[in-house]
Amino acid sequence: MKSKILTVDDSKTIRLIVAKAFKQFDVDIFEAANGIEGLAVAAREKPDIIILDITMPVMDGAECIAKLKSSSNLKAIPVIMLTAESGRENVLKIAKMGIKDYLVKPFKEELLVERVGRIIELKAKGEDSKKLKRYDDVLNILVVDDKPAIIDQIKSALADTNWVVHGRTQTGEAVDYCSQNLPDVIIVSLTLPDAAGFVLFQMFRASAKTKITPIFGMSVKTANDEQARAVSLGFTGIVTKPLDPEELKMKICRSLNLDTSYKYFQHRQGILTLILPQVLTPVIVNEINLHLRPKVADAVDSGLIKMVVDMSQTRVADVNLVRLGISAIQLCSELGLKHRLVGTVSVQEECSNYEETNEWQFVETFDEAVLALNGSYV
Amino acid sequence: MLNLDVVPFAPGTVNRALKDREQQVAAAVGFSGAVTGVAYIYCSSSFAVQCSAVLLGSTIRDTSADEIVNDMMGEIANMVVGKLKSGLCDRGLICVLGTPSVVRGTFSIESLSLSERRVMNFTCDGNSLTVEIMLKLTDSKLTAKNR
Numbered sequence: 001m002k003s004k005i006l007t008v009d010d011s012k013t014i015r016l017i018v019a020k021a022f023k024q025f026d027v028d029i030f031e032a033a034n035g036i037e038g039l040a041v042a043a044r045e046k047p048d049i050i051i052l053d054i055t056m057p058v059m060d061g062a063e064c065i066a067k068l069k070s071s072s073n074l075k076a077i078p079v080i081m082l083t084a085e086s087g088r089e090n091v092l093k094i095a096k097m098g099i100k101d102y103l104v105k106p107f108k109e110e111l112l113v114e115r116v117g118r119i120i121e122l123k124a125k126g127e128d129s130k131k132l133k134r135y136d137d138v139l140n141i142l143v144v145d146d147k148p149a150i151i152d153q154i155k156s157a158l159a160d161t162n163w164v165v166h167g168r169t170q171t172g173e174a175v176d177y178c179s180q181n182l183p184d185v186i187i188v189s190l191t192l193p194d195a196a197g198f199v200l201f202q203m204f205r206a207s208a209k210t211k212i213t214p215i216f217g218m219s220v221k222t223a224n225d226e227q228a229r230a231v232s233l234g235f236t237g238i239v240t241k242p243l244d245p246e247e248l249k250m251k252i253c254r255s256l257n258l259d260t261s262y263k264y265f266q267h268r269q270g271i272l273t274l275i276l277p278q279v280l281t282p283v284i285v286n287e288i289n290l291h292l293r294p295k296v297a298d299a300v301d302s303g304l305i306k307m308v309v310d311m312s313q314t315r316v317a318d319v320n321l322v323r324l325g326i327s328a329i330q331l332c333s334e335l336g337l338k339h340r341l342v343g344t345v346s347v348q349e350e351c352s353n354y355e356e357t358n359e360w361q362f363v364e365t366f367d368e369a370v371l372a373l374n375g376s377y378v
Numbered sequence: 379m380l381n382l383d384v385v386p387f388a389p390g391t392v393n394r395a396l397k398d399r400e401q402q403v404a405a406a407v408g409f410s411g412a413v414t415g416v417a418y419i420y421c422s423s424s425f426a427v428q429c430s431a432v433l434l435g436s437t438i439r440d441t442s443a444d445e446i447v448n449d450m451m452g453e454i455a456n457m458v459v460g461k462l463k464s465g466l467c468d469r470g471l472i473c474v475l476g477t478p479s480v481v482r483g484t485f486s487i488e489s490l491s492l493s494e495r496r497v498m499n500f501t502c503d504g505n506s507l508t509v510e511i512m513l514k515l516t517d518s519k520l521t522a523k524n525r
Contacts, residue, residue: 010477013450016434057477084460085475087467105457300427 003120004031006047008038009082010056014105018051021109022116023330024182025208035059039067042074048120051112052095054083065097078119082107110179117208124182124209132243135260136251139163142183144174144200145218146192150241154187157245163252171200178210185252186210187239190219190226201233213253246283253287261291269370270346271306272299272337274328278313280320292327300335307332310366311343319348326356340369384507387499400424403447404487405480406454407498411473413466415513417459418487419451423507437519444482458509 005027007018015031022029030045032038036059042050050068054061061081068074081094081102094102101115106241133139139164143151151167158165166183168174171192177183186204188197197217204210214237217230221240230238236255239248253260264287266273272295277284296307309328314321325341332339341362343351351357363369404420421429447492455478463475493514500507 011449011456012446013430013433013453016446020434055460055475055477084457085464085467087464089467089472105453105460232475 002043003027003049004030004047005049005051005116005120006032006038006045007039007051008032008035008041008056008061009051009053010034011053014053014082017109018112022122024084024125025113026125035061035064037167038064039071039074042068042077043071046073047077049100049116050077050079051116052079052081052099054081054085055220058308062093062097065099069098080112080115080119107188113208114206114365117211118206120149122208122211133256133258135258135263136162137258139184139252139256140361141165141252142174142177142186142302143167144171144187144192144197145169145189147189150189150218154245154248157243158246161249171196174200175203178207181312182209183213184256186213186215187218188215190217190223191229198229198233200231201235205234213350214252216255244283246281250283250287260287261295264288265291265306268308268366270304271308271370271373272296272304273308273310273366275310276314276321276324279319280314280316282320285320285324287328288324293331296328296331296335296337298338299360305337307337307339308366308369308373309339310369311341311347312365314343314347317343319354321347322351322354322357325351325360329360338373340372342366342369381424384500384502387501387506392449392498400484401482401485403451403482405448405451405478407452407459407478408476409459409463409466409473410476412471413473413513413515415493415511417455417462417512419452419458420487420510421505421507423447423482425502425507428503428505429454436452448480448482452480462511479486 003026005018005022007015007029009015009018010033019031030041030047032041035055038052041047052061052064068077068079078100081097081099082105083094083102084105100119103112103115108137111273113122139162141154141158143154143165144221145151145167146169148167148169151165151169155165155167166177168177176297188200190197192200193296199215201215204213204215215235216237217227217235218239218241219226227238237251239251246355252258264275264277266275274292276287276288298306309325311317311321311325329339341360342365343362344364348362351360361372363372400422402420403420403423403426406416406418408416426447433450434446438525456475459475463473466473485509493512496511498509500509
């Protein structure tokens with residue numbers, strides 16, 4: 001559900017600035033030009049927060065907040081006051097009104113967003129649809145490391161994706177980047193001088209913009225203390241050096257709940273096809289296993305009754321491949337799908353070394369599998 | 379908010395827009411109490427449109443409507459005078475602010491003989507901006523110390 005923000009200010013300029021400040025967030029903005037209008041909109045819309053000016057005609061902010069606080073329906077709505085007056089007395093007067101916070105004009109939009117973000121949950125626009133992002137979508141990855149060589153390594157590791165790595169060697173540069181952009185994922189070195197990586201993490205988490213952005217800490221495998229500290233602070237995960245490109249991609253995919261299934265699952269000629277890659281690392285096996293049951297169930301749900309497990313690209317038939325094959329075949333049996341396995345002669349021979357594969361029915365090409373499943377292959 | 383650098387002119391320098399008789403936009407905010415007065419902020423209307431565009435993050439074309447520019451000038455005057463009022467109040471000179479008003483045209487501002495007048499000229503992105511404050515002492519509170 002969208003958060004509701006009510007801005008009460010006689011200045012249209014300020015109301016427009018407030019609306020602009022929250023443009024990239026999934027919020028509904030309501031406006032009122034004075035206290036009386038503000039109370040009416042508040043009663044009608046029940047906003048999650050009110051940004052209230054003090055000096056206004058008809059009914060000023062002080063009177064408006066007094067009325068809000070005396071209403072049983074509205075008194076719980078948090079209020080942030082905007083004031084052009086920063087004098088001691090004015091600040092003291094405002095503080096006594098029972099407000100959550102106040103800002104002195106002129107204010108920076110980012111500051112307003114940050115203060116509001118401390119009180120209500122601000123979701124970036126499109127955040128909900130992030131779950132539907134695919135592996136081949138363009139992602140922006142911010143990497144903060146004082147060693148440019150590491151940034152280059154990450155760029156190389158992700159070079160076969162559409163992901164763009166934005167390297168920053170200083171924390172200040174990273175903060176500047178985030179004030180202008182919203183990265184999909186942030187990777188921060190845990191070995192920055194003066195524990196700056198941890199400070200930066202806390203700054204990102206305090207900012208409404210990056211509050212829920214996945215943030216990974218990066219350190220060498222043996223730096224257990226650093227990693228434990230990062231985990232206890234709430235980092236999304238740890239990326240260890242030396243980098244394993246597949247593992248890094250997998251961690252990013254999981255943190256964003258990216259759909260990677262299309263890499264392995266296709267519908268070909270009305271048949272659900274699981275295409276296994278050349279090399280099956282444990283990471284890839286895990287990834288396929290994650291998608292296997294939902295993909296097969298979806299296929300059955302959409303009327304498909306045949307499945308091909310295509311191992312023709314796979315170079316080595318090891319225990320990973322066999323386990324995956326067993327899982328796929330079991331699932332086909334459970335859900336009543338006809339199936340065939342496609343594999344080269346060498347893969348078939350290697351598989352035959354495992355007792356569990358005795359009943360596997362191999363063919364050498366996808367076309368042969370189609371014929372077999374259609375009942376016209378001998 | 380505006381992210382524009384403002385550089386003060388040497389004392390006594392005249393607002394170039396005034397000198398060139400350009401169309402001006404002036405926002406005024408009055409204050410009354412222990413100190414009574416009015417503060418004006420004015421600049422050329424073209425610069426005011428430019429400021430509105432910066433402030434609202436939109437194009438000059440979108441923000442050139444007089445209503446928006448007037449409102450923006452009034453709000454800037456309100457912020458500047460709010461700061462002045464806070465300074466006065468912190469020195470024990472309690473006063474309250476009025477709501478901003480805006481005038482357009484080619485004009486000059488003159489003070490009454492009883493009031494104290496300060497004119498500050500600034501240059502900003504090649505444009506002139508003037509802040510003019512007129513104060514009138516309303517009681518004995520304004521001592522040399524408060525000045």
